[in-house]
Amino acid sequence: MHIDLNRSGSKTLPHQISETLSQRISSGLLQQGVRLPSVRSLAITLNVSQVTVSKAYDMLEKRGLIYCRQGKGCFVADPTHNRRQEEGCWQDLYDDYLPRAQLWRNFDVSEVKYPFHLAAIHSELLPLQDISDTYASLVKEQPELMATYGNFQGDLELRNVMREHLKSRGISLTSSDLMITSGTQQGIDLVARTFVGPGDTVYLEAPSYTGAIDVFAGRGAEMIFVPTDSEGMRVDVLTKMCDQRPPKLIYTIPTFQNPSGVTMSITRRQRLLELARSYRCLIVEDDPFSDLYFHAPPPRAIKSMDPDGHVVYMKSFSKVLAPGCRIACVAAEGNILSRLIAAKSASDLGSPLLTQKAVLPFIAEKYDAYAAQLRITLRGRMEKAAKLLKLYAPSGVNYILPEGGLNLWLELPPSPDIASLHDLAEQESISFLPGDVCYSAETPSRHIRLCYSQMNEPEMEEGLQRFLRLLGRFLQKHG
Numbered sequence: 001m002h003i004d005l006n007r008s009g010s011k012t013l014p015h016q017i018s019e020t021l022s023q024r025i026s027s028g029l030l031q032q033g034v035r036l037p038s039v040r041s042l043a044i045t046l047n048v049s050q051v052t053v054s055k056a057y058d059m060l061e062k063r064g065l066i067y068c069r070q071g072k073g074c075f076v077a078d079p080t081h082n083r084r085q086e087e088g089c090w091q092d093l094y095d096d097y098l099p100r101a102q103l104w105r106n107f108d109v110s111e112v113k114y115p116f117h118l119a120a121i122h123s124e125l126l127p128l129q130d131i132s133d134t135y136a137s138l139v140k141e142q143p144e145l146m147a148t149y150g151n152f153q154g155d156l157e158l159r160n161v162m163r164e165h166l167k168s169r170g171i172s173l174t175s176s177d178l179m180i181t182s183g184t185q186q187g188i189d190l191v192a193r194t195f196v197g198p199g200d201t202v203y204l205e206a207p208s209y210t211g212a213i214d215v216f217a218g219r220g221a222e223m224i225f226v227p228t229d230s231e232g233m234r235v236d237v238l239t240k241m242c243d244q245r246p247p248k249l250i251y252t253i254p255t256f257q258n259p260s261g262v263t264m265s266i267t268r269r270q271r272l273l274e275l276a277r278s279y280r281c282l283i284v285e286d287d288p289f290s291d292l293y294f295h296a297p298p299p300r301a302i303k304s305m306d307p308d309g310h311v312v313y314m315k316s317f318s319k320v321l322a323p324g325c326r327i328a329c330v331a332a333e334g335n336i337l338s339r340l341i342a343a344k345s346a347s348d349l350g351s352p353l354l355t356q357k358a359v360l361p362f363i364a365e366k367y368d369a370y371a372a373q374l375r376i377t378l379r380g381r382m383e384k385a386a387k388l389l390k391l392y393a394p395s396g397v398n399y400i401l402p403e404g405g406l407n408l409w410l411e412l413p414p415s416p417d418i419a420s421l422h423d424l425a426e427q428e429s430i431s432f433l434p435g436d437v438c439y440s441a442e443t444p445s446r447h448i449r450l451c452y453s454q455m456n457e458p459e460m461e462e463g464l465q466r467f468l469r470l471l472g473r474f475l476q477k478h479g
Contacts, residue, residue, distance in 0.1 A: 001037050002095050003046055004220030006199040010245070013048055017056035019440075023100030023217065025065050025076055026437070036066065036074045099218060102437040103185075103211040113429040114463025116450040119258060119406045120323060124456060125377060127362055127370055131322050135358040142357075150353035152345040154180025154329075158356045161364045162315075162329040168368075169290075170304035171313065177333050179341055182326040182351050184286055184314040188212050190330075190343045191249070191284055191312055192219045200248035203241065205233045207438030207445065209258045209286065212251055221248075223440045230400070232257065232264025235271045247281045255298045256289040256405030259438050259449040263403060266299040273302055276310040282336070288316040291371045293404035294379040309333040312340075317363065320374065325355050378406070378453055385452040385464055392468035394475050408450045409435075413475060416446060421474050430467050 003020045005013055024030045036042070039057065043050045057074055060066045068074040106117060138145055153159070159175040166173060181187045188211065196202060198220030204212065206225035216223055224245065226238045232254060250272065254264035264272075276283045285302045303313035313331040321327070332340060344350070362370075385408060386401050393399070396413035412418070418434050425432060435447030450467075452460055 001042060001045060002097050003099070004198045005046060005048070006220070006222055009199060009222055013052050014055035014059065017042075017046070017048075017053065018059040020099045021056070021060060022063070022065060023102075023440070024098070025060075027101040027105050027214075029096075029098055029101050030076050032076050034076045035072075036076070038073060097218070099220075100214055103214050106210055106433060106437065111429075112426060112431045114459065114466065115431050115454055116452075116463065116467065117431040117433045118454055119319075119449075119451045121320065121374075121378075121406065121453045122456055125374060125453070126320075126322055127366070128322055130362050130366065131325065131358055134361055135354070138354060138357055145354045145357060148353050150350040150356060152350045153341050154178065154351060155353060155356040155360070158360045158363075159329075161360055165363065165367070166313075166315070166329070166331060170300045171331065172304075173331055173333070177331055177337060179330045179332075179337060179344065180351050180356060181314075181328045181330050181344065182348065183318050184288065184316045184328045184330075185211050185215075186326075186344075186347070187312075187314045187328055187330045188251075188284065188286070189215050190340050190347065191282070192216055192221075193347075194339050194343045195282060196221050196249055201245045203238060203247050203250045205252060205257060205260075207259055207435060207447070208251065209253060210437050212284075212286070213438070213440055216251070217440065225439060228257075228260065228262055230262065232262050232268055233272065235268045235275065238272075239275060242275065242279060246279050247276075249282045249284060250276060251284045251286065252302075253286045253288070254302060255287060256292065256402060258288065258405070259407055259433065259435070259447075260409045261400070261402030261405050261407055263298050269299060269302045270305060273305055273310065277308060281310070283311045285311050285313045286316075287314060288319050289405040291320065292375060292378055292406070294375060294382065295403060298404065303331060309336060312336065317359065320371065321359060321362065321367075325359055327351070327355065327359050375404075381452045381457060381460065382408075384457070384461060385450075388461065388464045388468065392465055392472070394468070394472040396475065397471070406451050406453045408452060410448050410450065412446045412448065412471075414446065416475070417478060418445070418448065420478070421448075421471070424474060425467060425470060428466065428470060430463060430470070432467070 003017055005016055039050050039053045043053045061068060065077055066074050067077050156175060158180060159178045162178050163175045192215045196216060196219045200221050202216045202221040202223050203226055204223060205228050224241060227234050233252060254269060256263055283302060290298055301313060303311040314328060316328045318326050318328060389399060398411040399408060422434055433449040435445030439445060
């Protein structure tokens with residue numbers, strides 16, 4: 001089992017081993033009942049003492065994540081384990097380099113009737129017919145597109161459209177400064193694979209997007225979470241942290257942040273950019289939701305204030321148009337972008353040309369009008385969800401209504417057993433996102449995320465009412 005250890009980092013080696021195994025267990029990479037490597041074999045593999053591994057296993061056992069049997073070994077905790085699992089399977093111990101995979105679990109499509117866990121927009125609100133009509137026309141009239149590799153950087157015509165889109169939002173770049181990716185998830189992965197290595201310091205908001213945490217964990221980064229308040233990331237706290245551990249990269253979702261919904265103020269955006277300049281590091285500005293504001297437009301993008309190329313800006317179109325199309329735009333300059341294009345070419349030989357051509361006319365001609373109508377609709381959904389929260393949210397449950405985006409971020413009373421609540425909700429065909437997956441490893445969270453746009457309106461209202469009543473019974477019983 002491979003675990004990246006930072007021997008000069010701030011965390012002890014037993015803590016790093018325990019943390020990585022905890023992440024693998026919670027995200028399902030180590031399944032219940034699986035036997036862990038012996039203390040001796042893992043110590044040899046990691047080039048540490050057996051005492052170090054024993055301490056890590058003790059930490060996991062105290063947390064109830066594993067159990068150990070004299071003469072048989074240590075196993076991922078599961079009350080229904082059987083003999084076959086205790087004997088082990090060669091596949092379970094085959095080395096990999098995945099420290100966690102929470103995003104995989106988040107997108108695991110269960111059969112629940114009320115899926116609040118996934119931050120998505122219901123299909124009836126998306127322009128699927130427009131895009132599919134264009135797609136069908138292209139297949140019929142230009143079938144050669146299916147036999148053509150696209151430009152590694154992305155279709156030039158689409159990049160020209162993206163350039164105008166960004167220009168209208170205050171980001172003035174050339175088409176040469178843009179790259180098309182298969183969603184922003186690929187963009188995050190390309191940045192990490194290109195610029196982040198084991199032990200590099202990556203700062204993120206607390207909480208942060210699960211998919212980004214997975215990517216940076218996979219690179220062996222030292223992730224440090226910066227507290228947030230109503231104005232977003234606490235840049236004053238970040239500045240003090242950077243004095244101790246200079247950043248290699250800062251990852252932020254400054255507008256309608258996922259999962260919290262908080263928007264970073266313009267002052268903090270400016271200060272964050274100044275900080276990146278002083279440390280000569282990159283900011284990854286992830287922007288999936290800025291077009292989904294409910295009242296006034298949000299502050300301008302950090303990238304719009306960046307003359308020196310410190311910001312890698314990522315704009316997703318998948319989420320608001322057609323998630324299956326996997327289209328996003330990455331904006332960066334100079335050798336930063338060149339290296340990202342090189343990484344993408346090795347990753348997938350370029351995003352599918354046919355898909356790029358299919359979304360191009362809609363983005364060029366209809367996107368702004370569509371986004372304006374979508375904002376009205378989503379605001380109505382959020383307001384209905386807010387009314388239900390006001391009527392049915394149990395005492396001690398706190399929340400702040402978002403000014404845009406897709407999610408509600410609820411804070412539960414102290415010491416809730418969110419894992420038990422999650423299991424209970426699934427029994428009633430309801431799902432939500434536990435807040436602890438929005439942090440790294442062992443950080444406990446009293447929060448849960450609910451998406452109000454994934455279902456049609458009647459289902460959302462019925463499901464949210466059911467969940468809040470369930471939550472009330474749960475807190476009354478376990479409070």
